[in-house]
Amino acid sequence: MSAPIRIAVTGAGGQIGYALIFRIASGGLFGPDQPVSLRLLEITPALPSLNGTLMELDDCAFPLLKDVVATDQTTTAFDGADWVILVGGLPRKEGMSRADLIRANGPIFTGQGKAINEAAGPDVRVLTVANPCNTNALIARSHAPKVPAERWFAMTRLDQNRAAAQLAIKAGVGVGEVTQLTIWGNHSDTQYPDxxxxxxxxxxxxxxxxxxxxxxxxxxxxxxxxxxxxxxARGASSAASAANAALDSVRSASFPTKSGDWFSAGVVSDGSYGIPAGLIYSFPLTSTDGKSWSIVQNLPIDDDARARLDASAKELQDERDAVKDLLGPAA
Known part of the structure; x- marks a missing residue:
């Protein structure tokens, strides 16, 4: 059996974390033959509740779960991590402005970026789930110069899944019939489901x-x-669907892409499709080996789509400017 993949999950005691970690431990992420180790990060007041989750993990007796640690120390959580899933953050509440959310969550990702840089494994990859995920990923990455740009992802897979479901329902087909669906841009109202x-x-x-x-x-x-x-509708942010999309995101980045399809994630722009380099922007992606990825090129973009892509890029530039004081040396 393979060596365990070490996965760190922040905000592990929250609703998304709770929906996520049992599926990872059961083999629902990397498959029935791949052991995993979990490192669960929470704020200090939430550790007693998280310890109850550890009891539940024990009681599940997952054969693939080799060990699990709960901690309030970022460097402990990220030590040797192969994947870091940044779930923890202040959730958006009804009536809360995006600007308020950015300022509230930004400092969290300054510290976590530094801890990833200091403690994570040599091949670590990072998925940011906590919103605003594109800009949170930008902040964290700016404080982790040791981690190459291509190893950072912001989650727009929930948007892709939502879009696929809406198309499938309208067409009266199974959602598996929907392919080559892209979410362009920011995980916000300016995104463009193509x-x-x-x-x-x-x-x-x-x-x-x-x-x-x-x-x-x-x-x-x-x-x-x-x-x-x-x-x-539910008085709280998406939880189970967000956890499911996080699993889909990591899985898509970790295995070769099915021929004739692609997946969406926010990655560091290289200038493709006229998007300013350095922004963490959602593109259509493929992977041939589950280790690296490429942006799908030469898709037709009409005038309406062009305007939508540019509007989302402008929003991300504005968000970057709003947190300029929080950005580190790798910005």
Whole structure:
């Protein structure tokens, strides 16, 4: 059996963390033959509750879970980590402005970036889930100069999953029929769920769903505002679906991409599609080996899509400017 993959999860005692760690421990992330070690980070007042979760992990008797540590020390949590999943952060509440959320969460990721730089494993990869995830990832990365740019991801897979579900429901097909679906840009209302390059059952989505008004005026805003709708409905941010998307994100980055498809994640822009280099921006990605990734090139972008891509890039530039004082040497 392989050596354990060490996975650090921050905010492990929260709703997303709780939904996430049992699936990792059961083999739901890396498969039934891959052992895992868990390092669970929480703030000090939450450790008693997290210890109860450790008891539950023991009681599950997962054969693949080799060891688990709960701690309030970032360097302990990140020590030797192969993957760091940054879940912990102040969740967005109904009526809370995005600017307020950015300022509240930014300092958390300054410290976590430094701890990743100091303690994580030599091949560590980092997924930021806590919102605003693109800018939080930018902050953390700026304080971790040892970790190459290509190992940082911001989670837009929840948006991709939401978009795929909406298209599948409208088309009356299983969600597995939806492929080549991209989320461009920021994990925010400015994101662009690209139905124009998506396929349903191998056919262009626009030919299967011959309803341009629905696609432009209903589908796009429904996906972009889905998080707010969930908060309004359940009184809290998405939890189980966010945890599921985090697993999908790590899995997509860790295994070769299925032929004819791709996945979405926020990565450090190299200038592709005219997006300013250095922004953490969501692109269509593929991996041939589960270790590296490439941006899918030469997708057609019409004038409407161009405007949407640029609007999301502008928002990310504004967010970067708003946290300029929090950025480190690798910014």
């Amino acid at each position: 139905y124009k390059n998506a396929l349903i059952g191998g056919k262009p989505a626009t030919s299967v769903i011959n309803d341009p008004t629905w696609l432009s005026d209903t589908f796009v805003p429904t996906v972009a505002k889905r998080g707010s709708a969930v908060i309004k």
